Structure formats: structure tokens, C-alpha cells
Amino acid sequence: MxxxxxxxxxxxxxxxxxxxxxxxxxxxxxxxxxxxxxxxxxxxxxxxxxxxxxLFDGSHSLETTLSEAVAAAPGTASPRAALAAGLDALGAAFEGLREQARRRQAVVAAQQELQERELIKLASLTRALTAALRLRGVEEPRASLLAEAGAGVFRTAFLRWVGDERPEGGGSEVPLAALLREGLDTLGDALARG
Known part of the structure; x- marks a missing residue:
């Protein structure tokens, strides 16, 4: 027994x-x-x-968090605002987990098999985001483009947060949620300047 x-x-x-x-x-x-x-x-x-x-056990939970936050955005929210709500929820989900995330990222970065699995996880997150945006009435190809951009913002902000891009290591002291918002704003500015 x-x-x-x-x-x-x-x-x-x-x-x-x-x-x-x-x-x-x-x-x-x-x-x-x-x-x-x-x-x-x-x-x-x-x-x-x-x-x-x-190492990837929380993937489904992140997809759910993201999808539910996009769905819960006010009905009058623009697709970009709904995306921001989803990214805010992801930032909140990682609150207090920076050291664990940093250690996990170091393990993933050292092993190609794990890097490939990480890309699969990101693709799955992108599909969940696309589906959530489509449920809000965002049509294709806009939903897919926004989801891909949102996934790129998440990945870039996450790597900055865990310190993957800083040669001295240690990561950013800025909360992930703030880095996600900054990334979304930077993307918006880049697209506006076209």
C-alpha cells in the first residue's frame, strides 16, 4: 500500500x-x-x-493564467490592452520566484535538448494566447501576430529578468511585470516608427 x-x-x-x-x-x-x-x-x-x-511542469498553468487574464480584460479593451493584461498576469505568476527561475534558466541554457523543449513551451504559450485573442473577436492574422509579438516580449523580458543577457550576471532587480510592460511599450514604439 x-x-x-x-x-x-x-x-x-x-x-x-x-x-x-x-x-x-x-x-x-x-x-x-x-x-x-x-x-x-x-x-x-x-x-x-x-x-x-x-523543469517544464508549470507550462500548462502559465497558459491557463495567460488565457484567463486575456479573457478577463474588459470587453471594451483593445487587443493590445488584453495582451497587456495577459502579460501582467504572467509577471504576477513569477512574483517571488526570480532565484528559482534564474537557476532553472541556467540549466536550460546549458543543454540543447532543454532549449528545444523551452521553444516548444513558448510555442504552446503562443497558441494559447492566439486562441484567447480569437475568443475576444480578434481576427486572423492579427490574433496570431499579436500572440507572436506577445510571446517575444515575454521571452525577452524573462531573459532580462533572470540575467541571461547581462555579462556580469545577477539579472535585473526590476520586477518581471515591469520588464514585460517596458517590452510591450518598446514594441509599440518600434512599430509606430515603422
Missing amino acids: ARWEPHAKERLARAALELYSEYGYERTTVAQIAARAGLTERTYFRHFPDKREV
């Missing part, structure tokens, strides 16, 4: 990130992750299909 493991999924995710940071993704096994979390491999595989997906 299986015993209940409190916070098993979170413990496994934390252990995986610690081990990937210490030893590298390639040199870490599921058995090591489970042992670090004080759990079994079987428990690990109840929560994650492989050692890669532990």
Missing part, C-alpha cells in the same frame, strides 16, 4: 533543480532526484514522465 507523500511533486522539482545545478542535467539520474527528495523513483514517475519534464 502506497503511503501519502506530502508535497512530493514540489520536493521532486526542488531536488531536480538542485542536482541539475550542482552536477548538470546529463549527469543527474531520476534515482538521484528521488533520493534527494526522500522519495522513490516510482513516486517520481507518478508525477513526471521523464527527467526533462520536471
Whole structure:
């Protein structure tokens, strides 16, 4: 009979990130992750299909957060304002998680397989955003273009926030939400100057 493991999924995710940071993704096994979390491999595989997906577990939650925020924007909001509401919600979802996100990004950046999975995650986020905009009545190709632009703003702001673009490291002390708004404004200015 299986015993209940409190916070098993979170413990496994934390252990995986610690081990990937210490030893590298390639040199870490599921058995090591489970042992670090004080759990079994079987428990690990109840929560994650492989050692890669532990890093991408929140993807669906981010899509939901984004879609719901776009849908909840006032009916009179422009498509750009609805996009901004979605980006604001993403910024809020990462509040207080900068160090964890920074460590995760370092692991992803060091491994091509993980970089490819990150691009798949971003494409999925873009599809969710496109669908949310279309539900608001934004027609194609405008919905897809806005979603692609929004995903680009998110990726650029996120990398700035975790410090991926600063040679001295450490990332930005500016909240992700502010960087997202700045990115959206910069995009708007760039398009206006055409």
C-alpha cells in the first residue's frame, strides 16, 4: 500500500533543480532526484514522465493564467490592452520566484535538448494566447501576430529578468511585470516608427 507523500511533486522539482545545478542535467539520474527528495523513483514517475519534464511542469498553468487574464480584460479593451493584461498576469505568476527561475534558466541554457523543449513551451504559450485573442473577436492574422509579438516580449523580458543577457550576471532587480510592460511599450514604439 502506497503511503501519502506530502508535497512530493514540489520536493521532486526542488531536488531536480538542485542536482541539475550542482552536477548538470546529463549527469543527474531520476534515482538521484528521488533520493534527494526522500522519495522513490516510482513516486517520481507518478508525477513526471521523464527527467526533462520536471523543469517544464508549470507550462500548462502559465497558459491557463495567460488565457484567463486575456479573457478577463474588459470587453471594451483593445487587443493590445488584453495582451497587456495577459502579460501582467504572467509577471504576477513569477512574483517571488526570480532565484528559482534564474537557476532553472541556467540549466536550460546549458543543454540543447532543454532549449528545444523551452521553444516548444513558448510555442504552446503562443497558441494559447492566439486562441484567447480569437475568443475576444480578434481576427486572423492579427490574433496570431499579436500572440507572436506577445510571446517575444515575454521571452525577452524573462531573459532580462533572470540575467541571461547581462555579462556580469545577477539579472535585473526590476520586477518581471515591469520588464514585460517596458517590452510591450518598446514594441509599440518600434512599430509606430515603422
